[in-house]
Amino acid sequence: MKVLKSVLRFYINSSIHVALSCFALVQITFHVFNIQCDKSMALFVFFGTIVGYNFVKYDALVRVKKKRIGNQLKIIAVLSFISLLLVGYYFFHLKRITQIVAMAILAITALYTLPFFPNRKNARNWAGVKIYIVSLCWVGATLVLPLINAEIPFAFDFFIKCIQRFILVFVLILVFEIIDLANDDPHLKTVPQTIGVKWTKILGLSLLMPFWILEFFISTFNYHDLFINLIMVLMLMLFIVFANPNRSKYYTSFWVESVPILWWLMVVFL
Template sequence: MKVLKSILQFYINSSIHVGLSCFALVQITLMVFHISQQSEVGYFAFWGTVVGYNFVKYEELARAKKIKMRRQLRWIALFTFGAFIMVGYYFFKLERITQIVAVVFLGLTLLYTLPFFPNKKNARNWAGVKIYIVSFCWVGATVFLPLLNAAVAPTISIGILSIQRFILIFVLILIFEIIDLRLDNPNLRTVPQQIGVKNTKILGFVLLVVFCGLELFNINTEFLKLNFGIAIGIVITLFLAFANEKRTKYYTSFWAESIPIVWWVCLLYY
């Protein structure tokens, strides 16, 4: 049992799970637009998410020497280095325009993490900015990159999907922020810190209504896929409704982040 728990902790702490969520959303985008043979962009998104999230989670702590390299952290560092190599490998398999846009989103990630100016805070510490940067980066990685790589022309459907994806990630982050409310620095000015948990949930519910409503206008969505999209909206609504500060970290870092994976599997085998 102890071994299984260690494996699960490594799986979550090394960002493999969130990487799979990103991979799943890329696959959903490709399925919605009936695009095949684009595995390289999915793998790039997966490995890029692993590297990006591990860099964000551990870089500042390591740089400030606030953590010791415990055994699991050494394995995570080694795994992240291997993931970085895989990112480079799949980066050069992408189309040139996709590479350029990917570099732009890499720049956003670095801006979010590193203080570029002496004695200045990074974007992660800019009051209230985190949720928008992260949501936008996920839209870029899971919508813009796969469609650019497949040379899909801009359409209304892409705009609708982008808005939906932004809402999806935004609401999932709201759940994280509610769970982490006791631990977050008050200066971060997260949404629950600014408007309270009750109003945060109301905001999330309204956004999820918009998310489900947009499914009706997406001409690329077949009837059964439409039902899955609405079902996912309902599931996220339940996760948001039952979110509170007493929930364990697995409520978000495993179960909530599993939602895109479950969505993809349902579409894959329906």
């Protein structure tokens, strides 16, 4: 049991799980827009997520707080380095315009982590903007990049799906912010800090309704996807309702982040 817990802890701490979630959303994008599975695109996002998230999570610990590097952190560093090499490999398999947009997303990630401006904190610590930056990055990586690389024109369906994807990630982050309420710096002005847990839950539940209703407006509308989306929405609603600051970190870092993976599995097997 102790070994299993250690494996699970490493799986989550090394950002493999969140990378799988991004990978799943890329697969959902392929499905929705009838794009032939592009392995290079999907793996670029997967390994890029590992590199990006580990950089965001551990840069401050090592560079600023000078935390001692333990064995697990060393293994995560090796994994991140290997992932960086693979990101570089798959980057050169992408089209030029996709590479340019990917570099823009990378720049936003760097801005999120590093203090580029004098006497200013990094974007991660700017009051009230964290949730929007992360949501935009996820939309860019899991929706915009695959469509650009497949040379799909930005038609009406694209904008509908961008709104849906933004809402989905926004709501997922709301659950994280509820769980992390006791530990977050008050100056971050997260949504629960600003409007309280009750109204954050109401906001999350309210946003899931337009997320589902927007499915009716896409040109590739079908009842199969509508039904699967409904299951996913109901699942997310339960996570929102039962979220509270006393929950284990695995409530979000494993179960909530599993929602995109479960969504993709339903698309594949149902």
